[in-house]
Amino acid sequence: MTTVADTPLPEARRREVMRQALSVGAATGAYGISFGALAVASGLTVLQTQALSLLLFSGGSQFAVVGVLGAGGFGLAAVAASTLLGVRNGLYALQTSRFLGVAGLRRLAAAHLTIDESTAVGVAQPERAAQRLGFWVTGVAVFVGWNLMTLVGALVGNAIGDPRSYGLDAAAAAAFAALLWPRLRSGDAVATAVLAAFVALVAAPALPAGVPVILAAGAAVAVGLRRGGRHERPPSPDAEPHGADPLP
Amino acid sequence: MTTWATVLLACAAAFGLKLAGYLVPAGWVRGERRSRVIALLPVALLAALVAVQTVVGDGGALLLDARAAALAAAVVLLVLRANFLVVVGAAAAVAGILRALGWA
Known part of the structure; x- marks a missing residue:
């Protein structure tokens, strides 16, 4: 999976990219333990939890599924919240498809591995061969680590009993806050977050669980369109895709 | 379902x-407005999820309990640039301890 076309990378560069990719993979994979524990705490079985990490493989969307279901929301609301959060992966794919040059089965594999981290490491490299190596190694490393640690978290979460007494339900909000935090870099992002939280809380007492979160997506539309006429500085080239703007 | x-x-x-x-x-997906809305989508959803997970109780009622204290601890740690797992683990610990003490 790490065969690289075009000009081969010098050994020193290859090792540099590998080190970066594997360290991102190890760090991110470790978060899987919190997903596994929170998923079983919200009522999913170990198998359902593992299916999300294997097949959905996008942290924010996975947390959204278990968050909405755990709060008693109905299935379609969980799917909608998860899917709206996954839109950014499709945008990353527009970028990564330019340097990966994949077709057929390799394209399906690349699509599955297109997430925050693999995109970030890939686009950060100056040479094409390093972009490809960085994307694939990061994607596979995160996939393996995330899935193994999901299993550990799910088994531990299952074994310890009532999740409420360990505060695991409260940890879900902290997980979402930690995912949100690095995105709050612009005034628009902060305005969107405040408006979205407000909409969700106003709607919560009146609507079924999960629906307020979907309604809050309107905050992105309201803020994004409102500022449409104003000129903003372009995103800096070294901004991580974690940040506000996933587009080049 | x-x-x-x-x-x-x-x-x-x-x-x-x-x-x-x-x-x-x-x-x-080109176009400045369109790409801005798309970039803000995760922000809106994550903020709404934080809010709902923190203060919405059974049946949709808003209430402040151990979860709010846990989120406050998480935000302090995020300001201090703590690691993701530290943030999540500390939030769980704060809520668990407060409940064990019977304070929330």
Whole structure:
């Protein structure tokens, strides 16, 4: 999976990219333990939890599924919240498809591995061969680590009993806050977050669980369109895709 | 909808979006306004999830309990640039301790 076309990378560069990719993979994979524990705490079985990490493989969307279901929301609301959060992966794919040059089965594999981290490491490299190596190694490393640690978290979460007494339900909000935090870099992002939280809380007492979160997506539309006429500085080239703007 | 149907549908939709990025012309999502709305989508959803998970109780009522204290601890740690797992673990610990003490 790490065969690289075009000009081969010098050994020193290859090792540099590998080190970066594997360290991102190890760090991110470790978060899987919190997903596994929170998923079983919200009522999913170990198998359902593992299916999300294997097949959905996008942290924010996975947390959204278990968050909405755990709060008693109905299935379609969980799917909608998860899917709206996954839109950014499709945008990353527009970028990564330019340097990966994949077709057929390799394209399906690349699509599955297109997430925050693999995109970030890939686009950060100056040479094409390093972009490809960085994307694939990061994607596979995160996939393996995330899935193994999901299993550990799910088994531990299952074994310890009532999740409420360990505060695991409260940890879900902290997980979402930690995912949100690095995105709050612009005034628009902060305005969107405040408006979205407000909409969700106003709607919560009146609507079924999960629906307020979907309604809050309107905050992105309201803020994004409102500022449409104003000129903003372009995103800096070294901004991580974690940040506000996933587009080049 | 069963939990399995929810899980598998969410998986299919996520993969479909990822694959679509390899198949559609990039021009579909060009345009300053469109790309800004798309970039702000995760912000809106995550903020709403934080709010709902923190203060919405059973039946949709708003209430302040151990979860709010846990979130406050998480925010302090995020300001201090703590690692993701530290943030999540500390929030769970704060809520668990407050409940064990019977304070929330």
